[in-house]
Amino acid sequence: MSGASFSISQRAGRPLQSRKAMLETLVRHLDMIRLTVPLLAIVFTVGCVGTIGGNGGGGGGDASTLTPAQAAAQADWSTKAFPALTVCAGCHAGQVANVGFLVGADAATARTTLLAFDPQVVNTDAPQSSRILTKGLHDGPALDATSASALLEWIQLERTAVDPTGSGSTLVETAQFQALLCPSGSAGSPTCPINHVPLDPAGAPGATIDLVIQSLGTGIYVNQLSLVGGTGGAYIEHPLFVSYPAGADPKPDSLDRFFATKMDEMAGMSEQIDGGTAAFMGFSSADPLGISFKIVEPFRVDPGTGSGSGGTTTGATGCKQLASFKTNAQAPLQNNCASCHAGGNPNATAAMDLTNINAADDATLLLACNQVLTRVNTTDVENSGFFIAPKPGDGTNHPFKFNPLALYTTFHDAVVIWANAEKTSP
Numbered sequence: 001m002s003g004a005s006f007s008i009s010q011r012a013g014r015p016l017q018s019r020k021a022m023l024e025t026l027v028r029h030l031d032m033i034r035l036t037v038p039l040l041a042i043v044f045t046v047g048c049v050g051t052i053g054g055n056g057g058g059g060g061g062d063a064s065t066l067t068p069a070q071a072a073a074q075a076d077w078s079t080k081a082f083p084a085l086t087v088c089a090g091c092h093a094g095q096v097a098n099v100g101f102l103v104g105a106d107a108a109t110a111r112t113t114l115l116a117f118d119p120q121v122v123n124t125d126a127p128q129s130s131r132i133l134t135k136g137l138h139d140g141p142a143l144d145a146t147s148a149s150a151l152l153e154w155i156q157l158e159r160t161a162v163d164p165t166g167s168g169s170t171l172v173e174t175a176q177f178q179a180l181l182c183p184s185g186s187a188g189s190p191t192c193p194i195n196h197v198p199l200d201p202a203g204a205p206g207a208t209i210d211l212v213i214q215s216l217g218t219g220i221y222v223n224q225l226s227l228v229g230g231t232g233g234a235y236i237e238h239p240l241f242v243s244y245p246a247g248a249d250p251k252p253d254s255l256d257r258f259f260a261t262k263m264d265e266m267a268g269m270s271e272q273i274d275g276g277t278a279a280f281m282g283f284s285s286a287d288p289l290g291i292s293f294k295i296v297e298p299f300r301v302d303p304g305t306g307s308g309s310g311g312t313t314t315g316a317t318g319c320k321q322l323a324s325f326k327t328n329a330q331a332p333l334q335n336n337c338a339s340c341h342a343g344g345n346p347n348a349t350a351a352m353d354l355t356n357i358n359a360a361d362d363a364t365l366l367l368a369c370n371q372v373l374t375r376v377n378t379t380d381v382e383n384s385g386f387f388i389a390p391k392p393g394d395g396t397n398h399p400f401k402f403n404p405l406a407l408y409t410t411f412h413d414a415v416v417i418w419a420n421a422e423k424t425s426p
């Protein structure tokens with residue numbers, strides 16, 4: 001296994017004078033989160049180190065007991081990162097249920113809340129993937145580029161503070177693996193192998209993550225992504241996909257899309273992870289992949305219910321924009337997709353069930369809407385499995401592709417109105 005070798009960057013262990021190198025690496029990563037940052041905005045603020053004695057908790061303490069790296073992180077938080085989040089505090093300091101990641105009487109307590117928040121919105125293992133950076137426009141606004149770079153710089157400093165040697169030794173991950181690609185055919189056939197990624201090295205003997213991987217020109221497309229309990233069962237939290245290009249920094253999933261995923265799978269059972277599809281743009285199918293986790297353990301019997309039946313994924317919420325679904329998505333889905341997905345083809349129906357797409361009553365139609373929504377990534381709508389599968393020219397082997405492209409465009413432009421409404425829905 002290679003658990004101890006995981007390192008998102010090479011810079012964490014260097015002393016502060018190599019901060020220039022650190023910021024350069026950081027800038028190279030910024031395109032991954034699609035920021036356009038004027039270089040000036042993130043330039044050199046060395047000098048405020050240790051001047052603020054905030055009690056940060058969560059690895060903090062009073063100023064006299066902080067390491068220089070901890071002091072630097074806490075000073076940066078108070079002077080730059082926390083002020084950059086002012087625009088977010090109107091909803092995230094306790095006003096909206098379940099997303100109170102800035103709750104706290106002052107900057108220091110807000111920092112403690114934020115670093116400990118579950119599901120994790122700040123990811124010190126892969127700073128540039130942190131949800132707080134990648135969330136984008138939702139019910140609240142997107143971060144502007146200056147605020148985003150201030151936040152990213154702070155998260156990098158927190159990373160250095162918790163892991164001064166850059167060893168990533170607390171990180172749980174699978175061995176790196178070379179993707180077996182599926183250029184054609186259905187999953188499990190000779191031309192379409194299923195990748196089985198053992199969770200033994202990460203802490204769940206006998207369990208695997210299974211996935212089918214197809215190559216897109218600009219990334220990889222994963223479907224049938226599942227947690228398989230195997231002989232021991234598995235409990236997982238927060239899987240993060242990482243690509244390892246030779247001779248370059250590892251590339252974590254730039255969306256950290258599974259940040260809220262928690263699943264508990266009994267031995268012998270399996271279940272799709274967050275709808276089972278994901279497009280990792282920027283990953284090359286030729287480079288090794290690895291999956292890191294916040295937690296991997298054998299199956300946890302839930303002491304509360306004792307039922308232990310199958311897995312659960314938190315963070316999944318159903319459709320909130322049914323009216324928009326009716327206006328913009330129902331007819332295009334009925335006309336283009338229902339022939340296979342409403343029972344005509346069992347594999348298609350299992351992958352996305354449109355059986356209820358014609359329902360006259362809202363409660364039943366909502367079931368169809370919820371199904372479709374599980375195939376839409378609301379953080380990266382355009383690269384959702386839902387749009388990639390039938391899009392001509394994207395190298396997936398979905399059995400139906402629009403032809404010509406103009407028909408796809410018509411379909412996309414209608415349905416995307418609903419998808420974006422779900423994205424910005426409170």
Ligand code: HEC
Binds near residue numbers: 088089099138143
């Ligand atoms: C007008 C209220 C409002 C404001 C202002 C706001 N948000 Fe949100 N935010 C929400 C709501 C509602 C949710 C839960 C629904 C969702 O996930 O979209 C949420 C969820 C989130 C989540 C966690 C869920 C996820 O999917 O990642 C993050 C991270 C987030 N917001 C970041 C931000 C940032 C960064 C800002 C400031 C630039 C901000 N928000 C400003 C209302 C707001």
Ligand code: HEC
Binds near residue numbers: 348387396398
């Ligand atoms: C000719 C039959 C057919 C039509 C028409 C069709 N699909 Fe599919 N679709 C399938 C099959 C079969 C699968 C399951 C593939 C598998 O098992 O690997 C599938 C799977 C999917 C998946 C799951 C992800 C994946 O890549 O497997 C999505 C999303 C999807 N289809 C979207 C659509 C959309 C959107 C439309 C309409 C624009 C559509 N499909 C039309 C046959 C079809």
